[in-house]
Amino acid sequence: MLYNIMVVLNSSYFTFGVLFTRSLVATINLNGVKNIFVVDVGLTSRQLRFFRGFPKVEIIQTDVRSKFNNGGTHGQGWQDSVAEKTKNMRKILDNTLEPLVVIDADCIVVKDFSKLLDQSYDIQTAHRPEHKVPYLLSFVVAQNNYRSKKFIDHWIAVMDSMPKDKGREGPAFCEAVLDLGEEVKIGGIVRQKVSTFTENEFSDSTYIIHLKGNSKRRCKNIRDRELAALGADFSPLIEKYIGWKFSIWWDQLVETQLNKGKRLVKKYFRHRQVKN
Numbered sequence: 001m002l003y004n005i006m007v008v009l010n011s012s013y014f015t016f017g018v019l020f021t022r023s024l025v026a027t028i029n030l031n032g033v034k035n036i037f038v039v040d041v042g043l044t045s046r047q048l049r050f051f052r053g054f055p056k057v058e059i060i061q062t063d064v065r066s067k068f069n070n071g072g073t074h075g076q077g078w079q080d081s082v083a084e085k086t087k088n089m090r091k092i093l094d095n096t097l098e099p100l101v102v103i104d105a106d107c108i109v110v111k112d113f114s115k116l117l118d119q120s121y122d123i124q125t126a127h128r129p130e131h132k133v134p135y136l137l138s139f140v141v142a143q144n145n146y147r148s149k150k151f152i153d154h155w156i157a158v159m160d161s162m163p164k165d166k167g168r169e170g171p172a173f174c175e176a177v178l179d180l181g182e183e184v185k186i187g188g189i190v191r192q193k194v195s196t197f198t199e200n201e202f203s204d205s206t207y208i209i210h211l212k213g214n215s216k217r218r219c220k221n222i223r224d225r226e227l228a229a230l231g232a233d234f235s236p237l238i239e240k241y242i243g244w245k246f247s248i249w250w251d252q253l254v255e256t257q258l259n260k261g262k263r264l265v266k267k268y269f270r271h272r273q274v275k276n
């Protein structure tokens with residue numbers, strides 16, 4: 001059975017995106033995958049070129065140019081990206097025939113997760129019964145059917161009705177389960193399997209490592225969290241896929257310097273205009 005994969009990415013998450021994509025294509029059986037959809041919520045053209053270099057990758061353009069630095073954790077940039085996630089899930093299901101697996105960009109794939117896909121459920125997601133938000137949406141499987149689409153529509157509607165200053169994706173999903181759980185079959189996958197947070201949790205049944213869960217420290221913005229997460233556990237794995245590969249770091253550096261240059265030029269002209 002063929003399936004599609006989707007991930008949402010912007011520049012702030014580029015390093016994660018590299019790690020995710022490289023680990024994904026190195027690990028899973030690509031014969032089972034029709035497309036890997038990269039939803040672009042603010043990647044640069046160089047970064048897009050990087051992702052296009054992978055087999056089966058299709059870029060999905062959006063109007064959102066988010067930076068997670070804009071407002072930090074649960075800030076505007078992050079909220080915009082989350083909204084794009086559900087919206088594009090829905091769109092892809094409409095434009096394709098296959099089931100869709102949506103994975104957070106801050107993940108490393110260590111085992112082929114396709115055997116977890118179970119057609120007897122409409123929606124599957126990571127599950128942690130002890131948590132006040134028991135469904136964790138870093139890994140979501142949606143079968144391509146009427147019920148899953150109806151569920152996602154409702155999920156989006158609930159999310160839209162919630163205040164924007166907190167995480168809405170998880171709570172809205174849980175509420176949608178309460179509302180539609182009778183009609184739509186929701187399956188839970190043991191959280192540790194598809195979202196292993198730490199080296200301590202890592203085991204033979206780990207399919208996916210989720211780096212974000214790793215940084216317990218409260219950081220001012222996602223950029224700091226990204227660095228904290230990358231610097232913590234799993235460094236041999238991270239080394240394997242990113243290492244200190246010159247090209248990536250060089251690309252990042254060029255990008256920052258270019259942007260700095262552009263800002264300086266803009267500032268200069270603005271200054272001149274005022275003078276004249």
Ligand SMILES: [Mn+2]
Nearest residue numbers: 104106138212
């Ligand atoms: Mn995450």
